[in-house]
Amino acid sequence: MHKLWASTYKEFLLLTRDIGGLAILFLMPLFLVVSITLVQNDTFKTLKETKIPILLVDNDQGEVSKTIQENLKNSPLFEVQLQSSEASVKELVRTGKFQLGIVIPKNLSKDLNQKVAENVEGILEKFGEKEESIPLVKSKLKSKEIKLYFDPATQFAFRNSIKSGIDQMVSKIETQTIYKAFQDELTEDSTENFFDAEPFLLFKEIVPSEKAIIPNATQHNIPAWTLFAIFFIILPLSINMVKEKNQGTFIRLRTHPVSYGTFLGGKTVVFLGVALVQFALMLLVGIYFFPFIGLPKLDVSGKLPLLFFVAFFAGLAAVGLGLLLGTIAKTQEQSAPFGATFVVILAALGGVWVPVFAMPKFMQVLSNISPMNWGLNAFYDVFLRNVGISEVLPEIALLSLFFAVTVVISVVYNERKNTV
Structure with a gap:
């Protein structure tokens, strides 16, 4: 010792x-x-507390684009700045001054409503008729593209999270449009909502311990x-x-x-x-x-x-x-x-x-x-x-x-x- x-x-x-x-x-x-x-x-504060400035070009000027704008503005992540041209958005994002630019195509609201109306009308025509007597008519409308411009230095995980969030938002808008089209066809009272459009499946985060700790x-x-x-x-x-x-x-x-x-x-x-x-x-x-x-x-x-x-x-x-x-x-x-x-x-x-x-x-x-x-x-x-x-x-x-x-x-x- x-x-x-x-x-x-x-x-x-x-x-x-x-x-x-x-x-x-x-x-x-x-x-x-x-x-x-x-x-x-x-x-972490940048992702959770500080809003990220993004650019938005609204070539639609319709109901769908207004809904997209409202959802983006109400999001805790983004601060929306409107732009007039796609070229300016492309240049600002390319030079790294903004991380994200979104371009909404022309006639998005009009074409979406038309396509939904065609589908709803085709479904309703099948009621009371023999299925073989009504051929399936494919819509002549082409799919619309919402363009996302990302800064080349943006991380891959950030891109995927943004694309996933916007995809969910657009899907929700399409679903609401379909519900509205059915309601307009089935009832004359447009003020009454008999479709429950609220999500049925929800996610709840649970910490598997007696005392919850947020890392x-x-x-x-x-x-x-x-x-x-x-x-x-x-x-x-x-x-x-x-x-x-x-x-x-x-x-x-x-x-x-x-x-x-x-x-x-x-x-x-x-x-x-x-x-x-x-x-x-x-x-x-x-x-x-x-x-x-x-x-x-x-x-x-x-x-x-x-x-x-x-x-x-x-x-x-x-x-x-x-x-x-x-x-x-x-x-x-x-x-x-x-x-x-x-x-x-x-x-x-x-x-x-x-x-x-x-x-x-x-x-x-x-x-x-x-x-x-x-x-x-x-x-x-x-x-x-x-x-x-x-x-x-x-x-x-x-x-x-x-x-x-x-x-x-x-x-x-x-x-x-x-x-x-």
Whole structure:
């Protein structure tokens, strides 16, 4: 125990004497999580709170186009600006000044009413007559196109959501027109509505938990980027180990009756403490600083013990990876670039950059080997799904096993290298 304490104290002194390294370890992750959350939160506000200006050319000037205009103006997403020509809309959208332009074709209302009237009349003529005696007459009217001009830089998901929304709106207008045509044919009283045009099938969003939680940018970014920061400690950890080998410190340590496991144990205690301090700072930023700058507050009520439990084992996994890299690397030029690149790869696979469900199938399978994915799933379970300790045990077991395997490999590799 005395040897472990001496090794730990030595690592603590080395760490505290590097003021620049401490600043990078603790301040850079805070700047990272604040900036990323600000960007994503503003993106959510753009979609939910701020109306997107769009251009509209009404070549119809009829009832249908007026209904489309009203629906767009009443939408919480759009701010409609009328234009006189399709050419001006095309140019404004092409240059990126507007994200969307809509062009309503000529005679849309007239042709739609005519086509509906033809269909209704054909259906009503079949009542009381033999079906074979009335041939099916296809309308000579051509389909109308509502043109949508999108900014070339607009994301594909945004385009699909806009097209889906406009398609639903146009379908509703067509349905109402059909109901109205039937009513005009069947009754002389146009003021009486005997067709119920209200939708029968509705969607209700249900959160499958006792306490409903609406995820926000804070709840997604704090665990993701905290995990990213925790795993980035493999850089200073591995660099310190390489320095000790190159400066001869490690050789002097080997002259003392201290095992390599004790040597690694001191580093584990210190850098695990660093990981937990990083996590605590991230939580404090989410709880106190985020509301001050207008971001959603992080809710950790009743979750702190389980959150630190997950952070402890996530820190162990990160430390184990750093110990392995520091054991194998011979120079700082090997450890630093490889460590930084490898952490980014693990983050990409783990779902920090892009959600796992949005990845290709092959990448989704590959993400299961990333310790960041295990830690992120455990954090999301606690933050968003209100689970207990039993539900996060599978991820905890994987993180623990990862630490144990990396430490064993480090010890075996060191013994073989020094034996030969």
